[in-house]
Amino acid sequence: MKIAVIIVRVLMGLLFLFSSVSYFFNLIPVPPLEGNMKTFSxxxxxxxxxxxxxxxxxxxxxxxxxxxxFVPLALVVLFPIIVNIFFVHLLLAPDGMPVAIFVLAGALFLAYAKRDHYKPLLTAK
Structure with missing residues (x-):
């Protein structure tokens, strides 16, 4: 499981790195958007x-x-973004669902693997 965690963690990191660097340096042209996705964007x-x-x-x-x-912290910070990525592709741009499913499943897998780090956050005091 340790190797699977490393593989998923690095793949997700590379995906988000590529996405953010592409945005800041305009490496990939934005495809023409239509309908509600255009309005959202x-x-x-x-x-x-x-x-x-x-x-x-x-x-x-x-x-x-x-x-x-800081992987547990990065996952907590990224999770709202990942949920939005999933729902945008589910509801507005279904062609991106495979990547959205991978990112959501990867985040849930990593959160499960790091569950001991989250126990203090989920303890009522």
């Missing part, structure tokens, strides 16, 4: 800061995942 862009905040967070957390430092 325009709303994120109209905020003027939200996509930069999301991609900056992904960049920092991807480095944590790749390096193996």
């Amino acid at each position: 325009e709303g994120l862009a109209a905020s003027g800061y939200l996509m930069t905040l999301i991609k900056g967070t992904e960049l920092i957390c991807s480095l944590a995942l790749i390096s193996g430092f």
Whole structure:
């Protein structure tokens, strides 16, 4: 299981690293969007800061995942982003579902593998 954790952690880290670096350096052209996905994307862009905040967070957390430092914290920070990625692809852009499923399943797998780190957070005092 230890090797599986390392593989999933590094793959997720590389995916988020590629995604954030691609955003900041415009490495991949954005495909034309339609319908509700276009409206959603325009709303994120109209905020003027939200996509930069999301991609900056992904960049920092991807480095944590790749390096193996602060992995439980990186997963906690990334989880709301991952849930949104999953639901955006589920409801607005189904063509991206395979990647969204991998990211969500990977995050849940890593959280399960690091469950001892989360016990203090889930203890009522």
